[in-house]
Amino acid sequence: MKITIVDYESGNLRSVIQALRFAQIDPTVSGKPDQILSADALILPGVGSGNAAMKALEQQKLVGAIREFIASGRPFMGICLGLQLLMEMTDEGGGVDCLGVIRGTVERLPSEYKVPHMGWNQVVINKEHKIMRGISSSAYFYFAHSYYSVPADPNLVLGTTSYGIDFCSILVRDNVFATQFHPEKSGSVGLQIYKNFVQNAIE
Amino acid sequence: MLAKRIIPCLDVDAGRVVKGISFVQLRDAGDPAELAAAYDREGADELVFLDITASSDSRETMISVVEKVSEKVFIPLTVGGGIRTVDDIRKILRAGADKVSVNTAAVLNPCLVKEGAGRFGNQCMVVAIDAKAVVSAQKSGVLNDLALDENSAWEVYTHGGRNSTNIDVVKWAAKVEELGAGEILLTSMDKDGHQQGYDIELIRTVSEQVSIPVIASGGAGNLDHLYQAFELGKADAVLAASIFHFGTYSIEKAKQFLDARGVVIRR
Numbered sequence: 001m002k003i004t005i006v007d008y009e010s011g012n013l014r015s016v017i018q019a020l021r022f023a024q025i026d027p028t029v030s031g032k033p034d035q036i037l038s039a040d041a042l043i044l045p046g047v048g049s050g051n052a053a054m055k056a057l058e059q060q061k062l063v064g065a066i067r068e069f070i071a072s073g074r075p076f077m078g079i080c081l082g083l084q085l086l087m088e089m090t091d092e093g094g095g096v097d098c099l100g101v102i103r104g105t106v107e108r109l110p111s112e113y114k115v116p117h118m119g120w121n122q123v124v125i126n127k128e129h130k131i132m133r134g135i136s137s138s139a140y141f142y143f144a145h146s147y148y149s150v151p152a153d154p155n156l157v158l159g160t161t162s163y164g165i166d167f168c169s170i171l172v173r174d175n176v177f178a179t180q181f182h183p184e185k186s187g188s189v190g191l192q193i194y195k196n197f198v199q200n201a202i203e
Numbered sequence: 204m205l206a207k208r209i210i211p212c213l214d215v216d217a218g219r220v221v222k223g224i225s226f227v228q229l230r231d232a233g234d235p236a237e238l239a240a241a242y243d244r245e246g247a248d249e250l251v252f253l254d255i256t257a258s259s260d261s262r263e264t265m266i267s268v269v270e271k272v273s274e275k276v277f278i279p280l281t282v283g284g285g286i287r288t289v290d291d292i293r294k295i296l297r298a299g300a301d302k303v304s305v306n307t308a309a310v311l312n313p314c315l316v317k318e319g320a321g322r323f324g325n326q327c328m329v330v331a332i333d334a335k336a337v338v339s340a341q342k343s344g345v346l347n348d349l350a351l352d353e354n355s356a357w358e359v360y361t362h363g364g365r366n367s368t369n370i371d372v373v374k375w376a377a378k379v380e381e382l383g384a385g386e387i388l389l390t391s392m393d394k395d396g397h398q399q400g401y402d403i404e405l406i407r408t409v410s411e412q413v414s415i416p417v418i419a420s421g422g423a424g425n426l427d428h429l430y431q432a433f434e435l436g437k438a439d440a441v442l443a444a445s446i447f448h449f450g451t452y453s454i455e456k457a458k459q460f461l462d463a464r465g466v467v468i469r470r
Contacts, residue, residue, distance in 0.1 A: 010323075014273050014299035022277075048324030081324075111414065114439060116326045116385050118416045120206045120248055120469040140206060140469040142279055144301070144326035144385070163205055185279050185301060187243065 001202055004039035006066065006082075007031040008056040010046050016079070019184035022191050023198040033065035041201040042069050046081030050106060050147065051093030053081055063099060070101050070176060075201040078178030083171055084149050086178060092147050102173060104151035110164040116146045123159040123169050123181065131177050131196045132158070132170075139189045141169070141181035148180060206469040207433050208248035208440035209457055210418065211447045213238060214255050215284075218264045221255070236271040242447075243276045245454040248469060250276070251304065251388075251442060254284030261285060266298045273299025281329055283388075287312075292319045296327060304388055306331040307361040310368055310375075313382055320383025329418075330379040331388040333360040334372040334405055349374045357405055364392050372405070373412050380413045387413060388442065391421040398424025398445060406436030418442050426452055426460040433466050 005016055007029045020027045020043075027043070028035060036042060044066065046053055057063050070076050078086055085098045090106035098106070109115050125137040148167040151157060159170030161180070169180045177197065183190035213220045219233040239250055252272070254265045262285065269282055282295050283304030292303050309316050309330050320328045334357040349370045351358055357372035376387055389409055391402035401422045410417040416439035419432040423443040432438040446452050458468050 009293075012273075012296050012299060012301050014270070014297065015277065015301070018274050018299070019277060021274075047326060048322070052321070114414055114416050116415065117205065118326060118386060119208050119440065122204065143205075144279075146325065182279075182301075184277060187277055191277060 001025060001041070001198075002028055002039050003041045003043065003198070003201065004028045004030055004035055005043045005045060006036060006062065008046075008053065008060055008062065010048055010053060010056065010081070012047065013045060015182075015184040016043060016045050019191055019194045020198065023194045025198050031060045031062065033061055036062065036065040036069055039069065039074070041075040041077075041197070042066070043077045043079065044082035044085065045079045046085065047144070048081065049092055050081060050084055050090040050098065051096045053085060054096055054098060057085075057099075067099060067101060073175050075197065076176050077197050078176070079184070080145060080180060080182055083178035083180050084147060086171070086176065087149050087151070090147060101176065102149075102151055102156065102171065103153065104149060106147050106149050108147055109145075109167075113164040116144055117163045118144050120186075121161050121163060121181075123161050125159050125170070126157060129158055129172055130200055131172070131193060133196050134192050135189050141179070141183065141186040141190060143169075143181045145180060204467045206248070206467050207438075207461070208418075209246075209429070209454055209468070210249045210251055210440055210442045211242050211247050211454070212251040212253060212420070212442050212444045214253050214444070215265065215268060217256050217261070218268055235268045236275050239272045239276045239280075242454065243278050246458055246469070247278065247454050248440070249279040249281065251281045251283065253304075254282065256285075262291065262294070266294055269295060269298040269300050283329070283331060287315070289315065289318050289322060292323060292327075296323060302327045302329050302386070304329040304331045306333065309379060310359060310361050310370065313378070316379055316382040316384055320385070325383050325385035325415075328384050329386045329388050330384040331390065332372060332375060332379075332409075333364050333390050333392055334358070334402075335360050335364075335367075335392040349378060356408070360392060373408060376409045376413050380415050384415060386416045386418060388418045388420055394422030395420070396445075397422055400424065400428040401432045401436060401438075401441075403431055403436045406432060406438050410437040410439070416440065426457050429457055430461060430464055430466065433461070434464075
C-alpha cells in the first residue's frame with residue numbers, strides 16, 4: 001500500500017505523516033508527478049493562500065498529475081486548502097483558477113465573525129459514510145481557515161459546520177473525500193478518519 | 204458552535220520543560236513530549252511552547268523538541284521564542300508546529316509578519332504582544348502612527364518585557380492584523396505572575412478592536428479568572444501556565460466549570 005502525501009512546501013506535513021503512521025502506514029512524501037501517479041492513495045494537505053498553493057502546484061507540474069490521479073478512481077483525501085483547491089476557482093487573491101475537479105467556488109467567510117475561523121467547531125454529518133465510521137455527528141474538529149468551499153452540487157456535502165453561515169466542512173464524491181478541518185490536529189476523532197481512510201484504501 | 208479554547212503554555216529551556224509540574228504522574232515531568240501528551244489526554248485544546256533558552260543553538264534543540272511532540276500529540280501546536288526569519292518559521296513548521304508566535308522580531312521587523320503570512324498563511328502567524336499600563340509621565344518620544352498618545356492606556360514591550368517601545372498596544376494590534384497576523388497572544392505584564400486575574404480591560408479593548416482571534420494571557424489564578432476573560436474580556440482563548448502546571452486545577456475541571464456557566468467549550 002503506497003500512500004503519497006503531496007509536498008509543495010505547504011506548512012506542517014509532519015503531522016499528516018505522523019497521523020498516517022498512527023494508522024500503521026508509512027507514507028511517501030513527494031512533490032513529483034510520477035510519485036503521485038504511482039500511488040495507491042493520495043493526500044493533498046495544505047495551509048496558506050489558495051493563490052500561492054496553485055502557483056506552487058503549477059511550478060512543480062502537479063496540477064495535471066493530481067487531476068489524473070483523481071480521475072483514475074483511486075482514494076483521494078484533501079485537507080483544509082486541499083479541499084478548496086478541488087473547486088473551479090477561489091475568490092482569494094482576487095480570483096484564481098483551482099484544480100476544477102469539483103464544480104463550485106471558494107468564498108471568504110462573512111466578516112461579522114472573527115476571521116480566521118480558528119479553533120474547535122462541530123461537524124454535523126448529513127449522511128452515513130464509511131470514512132466517518134465510529135465518529136458521531138456534532139463531534140468537534142480543529143479548523144484554521146478564512147475561506148470555505150461552495151460545491152455547486154449540494155449532494156456532495158457530507159458534513160456541515162456553522163460559523164455565521166453553514167458551510168461545507170466535509171465533501172465526498174466517489175473516490176474523493178475532503179475536509180475543511182485538520183483531522184491530524186483533531187485528537188482521537190481526527191485519527192479515526194485517517195484509520196478509516198487507510199482501511200478504505202486497503203479494501 | 205466554535206468553542207472557546209484553553210491553552211496551557213510550557214516554557215522550554217535547552218529542550219526541557221521548566222516550572223513545577225506536580226500534577227501528572229509522569230516518568231519525566233521535564234520531557235516536553237510526555238507533558239504535551241498528558242495535557243492532550245486532559246483535554247487541552249492547543250499547546251504553546253515558549254523557547255526561553257538564551258543560547259544561540261537553541262533553534263536546533265527546539266526543532267527536535269517539536270519533532271518529538273508531533274509524534275505523540277495530535278492537537279495544534281504553537282512555538283514561540285527567538286524566531287527571527289522566514290526560514291526560522293519554515294523550519295519550525297516543517298518540524299510539526301502549526302503556528303509560530305513572534306514578538307520582538309515583529310516589532311523590529313514588521314515585514315516578517317507579512318512575509319510569513321504570505322508564505323505560510325495568516326493562520327500560522329501569531330503575534331505575541333507584551334502590554335504594560337502607561338503611566339502618564341512616560342508619554343513622549345517619537346511621533347509616528349503607532350506611537351503612544353494622550354489616549355494610550357498600554358505600551359508594547361519587547362525582549363521579554365525588558366524594553367519599552369513607545370508603541371501603543373491597541374494601534375499595534377490593528378497594525379499586526381493588517382500585516383496578516385492570524386491571531387494575537389496578548390499578555391498583561393502588570394498582571395502576569397500575580398494570579399489575581401487577567402487584565403480584562405486590556406483584553407476586551409484589543410479583542411473589540413481587531414477582527415482576528417485574541418488569546419488572553421497573564422494573571423490566571425483560578426477558574427473564575429478564565430470565565431471572566433471569556434465573558435467580560437471577549438477573549439477567544441485563554442493561555443495559562445501556573446494554574447495547570449502546579450496542579451491547582453486540571454483542564455478537565457476548568458472545562459466543567461466553564462461549561463456549567465454556559466461557555467461553549469469542547470468536551
